[in-house]
Amino acid sequence: MQNEMELKELVIELSDNLNQCMAQQAALQHAVYAVLANVSDKKAVRNSLNVCAESFLQAQESLGLPDDMIETYQDEIAELLDTLSDDIEQQRDADWANEGGNIHLDEDKQ
Numbered sequence: 499m500q501n502e503m504e505l506k507e508l509v510i511e512l513s514d515n516l517n518q519c520m521a522q523q524a525a526l527q528h529a530v531y532a533v534l535a536n537v538s539d540k541k542a543v544r545n546s547l548n549v550c551a552e553s554f555l556q557a558q559e560s561l562g563l564p565d566d567m568i569e570t571y572q573d574e575i576a577e578l579l580d581t582l583s584d585d586i587e588q589q590r591d592a593d594w595a596n597e598g599g600n601i602h603l604d605e606d607k608q
Contacts, residue, residue, distance in 0.1 A: 546584045
């Protein structure tokens, strides 16, 4: 009976820790997207993310992190990098259009 109580307490503690981790992850993700929305040098942010990702992946080998955690991390970083790439492309197109370029092709030429 004592073991069951201890096990139940551990499960509750693990559940609380998981909920806290998920809340922290969501807050960090929102913070990163808020920063991305207000940063003009998206290429510098992309380069910084790449450096952080490479460092994390090198460190994970010595930390012995589980494969599913690494996959999740890689998925999140890939999503951020995709968003940055889209933002960079949109900014490039906007800059080009502001310089007098025409980003829309004529329908006859498509």
